Amino acid sequence: MKTYNNRAWFLILPVLLCVAFSAILPLMTVVNYSVQDILSPTQSVFVGTEWFKTVMRDADLHGALGRQLVFSLAVLIVQIPLGILIALCMPAGGWRASLALVLIALPLLIPWNVVGTIWQIFGRGDIGLMGYTLNSLGMNYNYNGNSFDAWMTVLVMDIWHWTPLVALLCYAGLRAIPDAYYQAARIDGASRFAVFRFIQLPKMRNVLMIAVLLRFMDSFMIYTEPFVLTGGGPGNATTFLSQYLTQKAVGQFDLGPAAAFSLIYFLIILLFCFVLYTWMQRVGTGDAT
Amino acid sequence: MARIDLIDLGHAYRPNPATPGDYALQPMTKTWDDGGAYALLGPSGCGKTTLLNIISGLVKPSHGRVLFDGKDVTTLPTEARNIAQVFQFPVIYDTMTVYDNLAFPLRNRGWKEREARVRVEQVAAMLELSGDLKHRASGLSVDAKQKISLGRGLVRPDVAAVLFDEPLTVIDPHLKWLLRRKLKEIHHELKLSLIYVTHDQVEALTFADQVVVMTQGEVVQTGSAQALFEEPAHTFVGYFIGNPGMNLLPCTVRDGAAWIGGHALALSGAAKAALAGAAGNVTLGVRPEFVECVADAGTGADTVPATVLLVRNMGTHFLAEFRLGEQRVAAKLRTIDAAAGSTVHLRFPQQRTLYYVNDHRVA
Secondary structure: OOOOOHHHHHHHHHHHHHHHHHHHHHHHHHHHHHOEEEEEOOEEEEOOOHHHHHHHOOHHHHHHHHHHHHHHHHHHHHHHHHHHHHHHHOOOOHHHHHHHHHHHHHHHHOOHHHHHHHHHHHOOOOOOHHHHHHHHOOOOOOOOOOHHHHHHHHHHHHHHHHHHHHHHHHHHHHHOOOHHHHHHHHHOOOOHHHHHHHHHHHHOHHHHHHHHHHHHHHHHOOOHHHHHHOOOOOOOOOOOHHHHHHHHHHHOOOHHHHHHHHHHHHHHHHHHHHHHHHHHHHHHHOOOO | OOOEEEEEEEEOOOOOOOOHHHOOEEEEEEEEOOOOEEEEEOOOOOOHHHHHHHHHOOOOOOEEEEEEOOEEOOOOOHHHOOOEEEOOOOOOOOOOEHHHHHHHHHHHOOOOHHHHHHHHHHHHHHOOOHHHOOOEHHHOOHHHHHHHHHHHHHOOOOOOOEEEEOOOOOOOHHHHHHHHHHHHHHHHHHOOOEEEEEOOHHHHHHHOOEEEEEEOOEEEEEEOHHHHHHOOOEHHHHHHOOOOOOEEEEEEEEOOEEEEOOEEEEOOHHHHHHHHOOOOOEEEEEOOOOOEEEOOOOOOOOEEEEEEEEEEEOOOOEEEEEEEOOEEEEEEEOOOOOOOOOEEEEEOOHHHOEEEEOOEEOO
8 A cells, every 4th residue: 555645736736836936926927918918007908919910910920030040050050060160170288279268268258248339339430440441341331230140140149259168078978988988999090071070960969959959948038139230220120020029019018919920929939849849859869860 | 000110209298308317218229019909018107108199190290200111201290190099988989870970080081981891890890880771870879979080090991000099998807808809809800900008007918919018208119018017128027017026125235145124035047147237226126927836945045034014815715915124025825834923935037037226127
C-alpha cells in the first residue's frame, strides 16, 4: 500500500507564487486586454476574437514580420559562421587568450541604447568616422535617408554587438575538446578541414545550438538599437516587430490590438524555437532519417 | 613496418636539464625490431606515454634522434611519419559511421575506395565489428568505441609501428582478455610492429615477446617474461614483476659471504668476483618462489635462521612471511608445518640468489 502525502504539494508553492507574479498574471492581463475593447478605465466591451482578426489583416504587421524574418535570418547567416571563425582563430591559452577574450567580450558589456547611440554617431556623415569615410570615398551614405543604408547599419551594428557572444560560446566549446582527438586526427593524417568538419564542428554542436537559439530569439525581439539609431525609419524600413508593437500599445494606446498581437508574437517565437531545437537535435544525433 | 632506433633520446619539459631529475625521459639508446610485439611496462608517471608520443611525433624530444629504418624522422610531424597510435580513451568521429571511422585514415592517405573497403572489412572482421559497420559510431558502447579506435590503429598495413597507450583501460575484464588475445592473433596475422604501453604486468607479460620495464624515466630492463622473472636486472624489476615481488634484503659483504642481520650466506664464485670491488649499497634479491623453508640448517652455507610471522593458505600454495633480523622475507611454499612464532631455517639457493649494487644487478 502506497502512502500519498499531498502536503508535499506545498513545497512547490514558492515557485508557483514567483511564476504567478512574474509570468502567469501579466500574461493573463494581456489575454484579458486582447479580448476587450477598452474605451476608458471604467468602460470596456468584450469583443471576442475581433482584435486578433484585425491584427492578422494589418498590412503594417505583415511588413514588419517580413522585415523581421529577413533580419533574423541575415543575423544568423552572418554571425554564426563569423563567430566560429573568430573562435578558431583565437589563441588556445596564455595571456594572449585572456587578452583576446577581454577584447572580444567588450561589445557585450555595452548597454543596448548606448550601442545605438555609438553607431548613430559613428555613421553620421558630418562627424561620424564611418559616415564621413564612406562619403569621402564617394558613396552617398545616409542611414536616415536611404533604406538600404539604414538596413545595413542596423545589421552591421548587430553583428558587431552580438558576434562576440557566438565567438565566446564556440571558444568554450572548442576548449572542451580533449587533446586526444587532435592527436588521433594527426595520427590518422586528417587535413585541417577534416579536423574542423569531423571533430570541431560536431563537438561544438551543443554550444552552436545555444548560440543559434539565443541569437534568433534576441534578434527576433530586437528593439532598442534600431529605435535609437533610426527610430524605425526611414519610413518604416527598419520597423521590426517589437517596435511595431510599441507604436501600437504606447504610441496609439490601442491596448486591445497590441495585446492580441503580443500573444501572436509570443506564439511565433515559441514555435520557431521549438522547430529549431527539434531540428538541430536531429541533425546532431543523425536520426534525421 | 620498420625498425625503430632511438639514439641518445631524452626528453626534458624544461630547458637545460642538469641533473637526471630534470628529465622526464632519461637519455637512452634503444632499438625496436621490425615486427616485434613489445610491451612498455612501468608505474604511472614513469615516462611511458612520453616515450610513445615521441616515437609517434606528438612530442618533439629535447635530445637525441628517432630513426625509422635508418631514416631520421625526429623533426617530421606525426602525419608525415606513417605511424599509428591508439589512446587510452576511445577517440571516435561522432558524425561518421563505424565504416567511415575505420576508412578515415585510409581515405586521408588517398586510398581508392574499393581497396579501402577490402581492408576495412578485413579489420572489422578481426575485431568483430562487421555487424556494426553501417551504424553511427556515436551510439555504441564504450567497448565498441574502443574497438573502433583499435581498428583505426590497425587499418593501415604499411605503418612503421602501431603504438597502444593503455588501450584496454576502459574495457571490462572479460572483454579485455579476449581483445588482448585478439591483438596477439592480429600481430601474427598482419606482422605489424606493436608497442603496447601498460602498467599491468599480467597484460604486459601475456601480450609481448619482449617487455621493456621503465621507472622514473629510465628503461631498466628489456627481456622476455622469463628473463624478467628469473634475472631481474634492476631491483625495481624484481619488486614490480611478480606477486609478491622479489625479496630485496640490504646486506654487507665480508669474508667471502653476504651478511644479513648477523648471519652469513656463502657467495658463489661468480658472485664473490663480482662483488669484490663493488662500492655502494649491496642488496640481495631472491624471489619468494625460490625461497625454501627447511627444518635442518645443514652446512649452514646457504641457510639463515628466521622467525615465522604469518602463514596464509592460498589454495594452491602457502604464502609465508618470515622475520630475518630486522627484515621481512616472503616465501611461496608448497607445504609448511611451522606455526607462527617458531624459528625455522630459510634456504636461499645460490643460483637463484642475485646481488645488486646500487639497484643494478652484478651477479
